[in-house]
Amino acid sequence: MARKKGAPKAGSKSTLNRVSRGVIAGLKQAVAHTRGKITLPVRYYDVPGRVDVKAIRTKSGLSQMEFAGRYGLSVRTLQDWELGRTQPPSAVRAYLIVIDRFPDTVDKALRGAA
DSSP, X not given: OOOOTTOOOTTSGGGXXXXXXHHHHHHHHHHHXXXXXXXXXXXXXXXXXXXXXXXXXXXXXXXXXXHHHHHTOOHXXXXXXXXXXXXXXXXXXXXXXXXXXXXXXXXXXXXXXX
């Protein structure tokens, strides 16, 4: 299909949205970091290696479907975690710990309540 006269070429800067430009900028930073041209900030978090997902859900009193729906998780993935087939990634383990320790706070945050 021919390009209209005066229309920007596909992939040119003017056809990219803000997110696309941000992704490209991030990739350029990653390449520069890999080549040793720049340094990027590093953050370390101490997140437990394993969490007992079923115990956390059971403590909540919610079914798998209710727990997954309330906290934005896939039911199938939750089932895999509970059966020990897989473990959640570190960020999700941290999220589950917060759900376990401060469920009311998480509910308020997810609802946008003060």
